Amino acid sequence: MAYILGEREFWGLPFRVSPAVLVPRPDSETLIEAALALMPARTGPWRILDLGVGSGCLLLTLLREFPNARGVGIDASAEALEVARANADALGVGSRSTLLAGDWRQPAWAERLGGPFDLLVSNPPYIEAAAIDGLMPDVARFEPRLALDGGPDGLVAYRTIAAAAAGLVVPGGRVLVEAGDGQAAEISTFIRSAGFAVEAPWKDLGGIDRVVSATH
Numbered sequence: 001m002a003y004i005l006g007e008r009e010f011w012g013l014p015f016r017v018s019p020a021v022l023v024p025r026p027d028s029e030t031l032i033e034a035a036l037a038l039m040p041a042r043t044g045p046w047r048i049l050d051l052g053v054g055s056g057c058l059l060l061t062l063l064r065e066f067p068n069a070r071g072v073g074i075d076a077s078a079e080a081l082e083v084a085r086a087n088a089d090a091l092g093v094g095s096r097s098t099l100l101a102g103d104w105r106q107p108a109w110a111e112r113l114g115g116p117f118d119l120l121v122s123n124p125p126y127i128e129a130a131a132i133d134g135l136m137p138d139v140a141r142f143e144p145r146l147a148l149d150g151g152p153d154g155l156v157a158y159r160t161i162a163a164a165a166a167g168l169v170v171p172g173g174r175v176l177v178e179a180g181d182g183q184a185a186e187i188s189t190f191i192r193s194a195g196f197a198v199e200a201p202w203k204d205l206g207g208i209d210r211v212v213s214a215t216h
């Protein structure tokens with residue numbers, strides 16, 4: 001069982017956290033706001049995919065908001081998946097969640113997810129590798145490196161996700177990905193190149209372009 005460190009509120013819900021997961025951030029609530037605004041049919045039988053599910057804060061909040069939806073979440077960290085499973089059960093959405101070990105650095109990683117999906121969400125690691133040690137000490141020392149390290153330019157995971165997105169999302173379905181400060185334009189380019197219509201990014205409370213939104 002993962003070592004549960006404490007609890008953090010996200011979208012008004014209690015999420016258990018451990019040293020293996022990113023502590024849910026208020027900025028990430030922007031993605032939930034976007035999903036609710038873009039998908040007003042709350043009772044639709046949506047199929048939702050979360051790449052890099054971590055604590056489960058994105059996927060499980062969406063399953064609470066969309067009561068007939070089902071979700072798949074993957075993570076490369078087995079410990080993070082244990083935390084996500086505990087949260088799914090505690091929040092009463094365990095029976096609608098499938099939480100799988102998966103690593104988008106591996107070949108054919110996207111083929112066993114049981115898609116296609118109506119909504120693909122992700123808050124992938126997006127910090128430039130060389131910048132991690134210079135982050136605020138509580139982030140650099142206590143958050144798992146796997147949750148932070150976005151490769152040399154911070155954008156490695158987005159290229160992989162964009163390349164797979166067309167095969168994972170139904171026509172008319174949506175992609176919502178969280179972006180680091182200053183990354184939204186480049187991420188939009190990757191997703192547009194994958195055949196999606198990209199909309200204006202959603203801003204967080206600090207006015208930063210935080211969520212890239214696109215329709216297939």
Ligand SMILES: C[S@@+](CC[C@H](N)C(=O)[O-])C[C@H]1O[C@@H](n2cnc3c(N)ncnc32)[C@H](O)[C@@H]1O
Pocket residue numbers: 021022023024025028051052053054055056057058074075076077080102103104105122123124125126146147148
């Ligand atoms: C920035 S955290 C986001 C976690 C959670 N979705 C949230 O918003 O708080 C990124 C997550 O992606 C996972 N991850 C990193 N690289 C991965 C990979 N190659 N394949 C699958 N998951 C990965 C990490 O373990 C981590 O849980």
